[in-house]
Amino acid sequence: MNTVLTVDGVDRSFGERQVLKDVSFTVAAGRLTGFVGANGAGKTTTMRIILGVLAADAGTVTWRGEPLDRGIRQRFGYMPEERGLYPKMSVLEQIVYLGRLQGLGAAEARDRTMALLERLELAGRADDHVQKLSLGNQQRAQIAAALVHDPELLVLDEPFSGLDPLAVDNVVAVLRERAAAGAAVLFSSHQLDVVERLCDDLVIIADGTIRAAGDRAALREQYALPRYAIEVGADAGWLRDLPGVTLVDLDGRNAVFDLDSGSDQDVLRAALDRGPVHAFGPVRPSLAEIFREVVQ
Numbered sequence: 001m002n003t004v005l006t007v008d009g010v011d012r013s014f015g016e017r018q019v020l021k022d023v024s025f026t027v028a029a030g031r032l033t034g035f036v037g038a039n040g041a042g043k044t045t046t047m048r049i050i051l052g053v054l055a056a057d058a059g060t061v062t063w064r065g066e067p068l069d070r071g072i073r074q075r076f077g078y079m080p081e082e083r084g085l086y087p088k089m090s091v092l093e094q095i096v097y098l099g100r101l102q103g104l105g106a107a108e109a110r111d112r113t114m115a116l117l118e119r120l121e122l123a124g125r126a127d128d129h130v131q132k133l134s135l136g137n138q139q140r141a142q143i144a145a146a147l148v149h150d151p152e153l154l155v156l157d158e159p160f161s162g163l164d165p166l167a168v169d170n171v172v173a174v175l176r177e178r179a180a181a182g183a184a185v186l187f188s189s190h191q192l193d194v195v196e197r198l199c200d201d202l203v204i205i206a207d208g209t210i211r212a213a214g215d216r217a218a219l220r221e222q223y224a225l226p227r228y229a230i231e232v233g234a235d236a237g238w239l240r241d242l243p244g245v246t247l248v249d250l251d252g253r254n255a256v257f258d259l260d261s262g263s264d265q266d267v268l269r270a271a272l273d274r275g276p277v278h279a280f281g282p283v284r285p286s287l288a289e290i291f292r293e294v295v296q
């Protein structure tokens with residue numbers, strides 16, 4: 001994996017209260033990393049430290065092994081939690097202006113802004129003042145502002161909050177395109193269903209401590225219980241009496257069970273002895289289940 005951003009041993013306190021404790025994780029280019037945690041867990045504080053808006057008390061953040069400086073941070077795009085567009089400027093003017101601040105030429109800033117607004121289905125509102133837009137459209141404008149200079153690292157604080165499902169799909173597609181083009185994308189969210197669908201890697205934080213981090217599929221594997229689902233041709237109630245099996249759910253021909261001892265193949269054979277088996281396989285935990293388990 002092509003790790004580009006490394007957060008290593010970061011501590012941060014506000015007054016007496018330590019809100020980040022030895023926070024370490026990595027973000028890879030070409031991948032979407034979901035940063036998940038309850039309200040107040042420390043996501044925004046971590047992101048602000050990555051962006052240099054806030055200093056760490058201890059620990060380091062490095063980009064391709066180098067300490068961050070202004071030049072490197074210019075290659076980052078940030079969508080902060082407190083949305084900060086000027087209400088009385090048009091969407092187009094504003095994003096062009098932000099692109100110019102990031103070093104783009106006038107024509108390039110305009111071209112990129114128009115292409116982004118088109119892609120985010122906001123081109124029809126380009127000349128409207130930001131304050132006239134719905135909250136969802138203001139959010140899309142914020143996302144365009146974070147993307148306009150084609151950053152190598154995108155840091156997005158709750159980019160999906162307040163978006164309807166179609167808008168979520170649109171933004172997801174845009175972020176995927178950025179990752180496919182080689183950008184590293186770190187986004188926070190408390191919408192576990194969206195994170196589950198979207199991210200390649202996961203970082204789970206609770207009370208300022210990283211509880212789990214890594215490839216989403218590997219984490220699902222790591223936290224998997226010996227749980228199986230089966231669909232047979234007739235009532236599956238006989239599973240109740242099979243040694244080593246604890247039924248979790250039984251619905252006629254479908255059952256979910258935990259295997260406390262013995263082999264899954266023995267259960268499959270027992271099922272085949274009784275008739276046809278239409279489906280049989282392990283059940284991987286959902287992100288919500290992993291989250292519940294690691295934040296306890």
Ligand SMILES: Nc1ncnc2c1ncn2[C@@H]1O[C@H](COP(=O)(O)OP(=O)(O)OP(=O)(O)O)[C@@H](O)[C@H]1O
Binds near residue numbers: 019040
């Ligand atoms: N400037 C500050 N001064 C004092 N406390 C702060 C400050 N910023 C954040 N905190 C506290 O630090 C903790 C972590 O906050 P942070 O905003 O990083 O969490 P979060 O995971 O982003 O939560 P949310 O999803 O609610 O935004 C919270 O208890 C918050 O009250």
